[in-house]
Amino acid sequence: MFYKSFPLFVISLWGVIVLLPNKVSAITPLTRAEIQNLRNIVQLIPKDRQNKRPAHKSDAMTPGDGLSTGRASLADLRFNDGSLARVGEQAIFQFLPKTRSFRLSNGTALLLIPPGRGQTRIQTPSAAAAIRGSALFVRYDKQTDTTIVGALTNSGIEVSNKEASQTQMLQAGQMMVIVKGEFKGLYDFDLRNFYETSDMVRGLDLTRQNLTPTADPANR
Template sequence: MDSRSFFAFTLILCSAGTLLLSPIAYAETLLSRATVQNLRNQVDLLLKQRSARPARKADIMTSGDALQTYRKAMAELRFNDRSLVRIGEQAVFQFRPNTRTLDLKKGTVLLLIPPGKGRTRVHTPNAAAGIRGSALFVRYIPDSGVSIVGALTNSDIEISNSDGSQTYILKSWATGICLPESNWYLQF
């Protein structure tokens, strides 16, 4: 075996060994910021450790900040992973630092999550939805304690109650309703 062949063989062997011995990496883009793209009517930006103020187009939201919409209001956020979140009227919405976890304290959100960015979780006070590259809506009604999750694409969406004791998979165009007792009612 000449030196060129030996070098090529060694290089291939080392490359294969590196691939086989290295742990598998999963691509997950953590949410670090969101830009307000669109607003309608009264929307407040609740900055962490500061007073609330009216939100403006191009405002940057970071982990721990929240957005609150009022009657007949709407806001659209574009996250650093290109996810789009539309927040409906009378909602309170925020995201957790260095995760892909979103919190909806009340109101409705529509989420469009691009594929390949990792698993995103949306929490309400009594339910959670886990998604990968999908479109869905989540609504929490505080007066009745009901959470509603609707799958808008053919990507499976995992829904669970707050303690995780009941988990279901929503298929396309299915809706799950979590009652205050953390029981699910599924509609297909």
């Protein structure tokens, strides 16, 4: 592995996504989500993969459901425990039943996890990342089988490759690049410039602790 500074423009081109491993039991399972905001082309994918349809603001999602986004598109998902997932353009994103796990099959995503909810996990086909009360981004490029995981906070963010034969703890302003399941580099990036230039964090307060849980769609 090598360690060096990573050009910021590459981050802005690649975008954001999150990953996590399955070592610790969840405290608060993710049971539902609501689409709080969306932009341009966002499709809701039911768990049975049938009847994919355009998504709308306030649509409810349950475990197993997913969404996909088109070019220049974006969606914000608020979960029952207050966690937020921002899904960037050309992404395929799903949250898994009875867990605190997400799956990212392509594109970018950013996760904000409130403290005390338990370990959260997101995985791509080649890597995984575990976080607790943290903010991070992940990007997966399907064509090159490349995953990028970046830490936005110092909260015990751990990245592993697919086989978990390689692991690395990340500090704020560090990111790991994994290509075809192998660690290729640990890099520094400029957090201030990232906050100022990335569309993935625009309008978000990453330091806010009192993230509001969603109401249960079944009780509406």
